Amino acid sequence: MTAAERREKARLRSERWRRAHGIMPRKPAQRPWLAEGISRSTWYRRKPKARQQAAMTATLTRAEAFAHQLQAELAEAARCHALAAAAIREMTLQ
Numbered sequence: 261m262t263a264a265e266r267r268e269k270a271r272l273r274s275e276r277w278r279r280a281h282g283i284m285p286r287k288p289a290q291r292p293w294l295a296e297g298i299s300r301s302t303w304y305r306r307k308p309k310a311r312q313q314a315a316m317t318a319t320l321t322r323a324e325a326f327a328h329q330l331q332a333e334l335a336e337a338a339r340c341h342a343l344a345a346a347a348i349r350e351m352t353l354q
Contacts, residue, residue: 261269293303 291300293300296303298306
């Protein structure tokens with residue numbers, strides 16, 4: 261038996277053992293830097309900056325939603341204030 265045959269036999273035996281113990285095959289490695297056309301080191305160097313940018317965008321989105329809600333609540337408070345002032349005026353005129 262040649263060395264290549266022994267290696268293949270060992271590989272198959274190892275694979276059978278892994279399947280018998282419920283270990284699934286590994287997923288192929290993903291290389292997102294190739295899709296972007298940049299080097300691996302550039303990808304990992306830019307990763308923290310991208311994460312920070314995403315966090316900042318999420319924070320600004322939440323702040324805009326909060327400001328919008330606050331404006332709506334202030335408009336409702338102004339409406340209630342106007343109604344209360346009208347009721348008080350009406351009560352004083354009687």
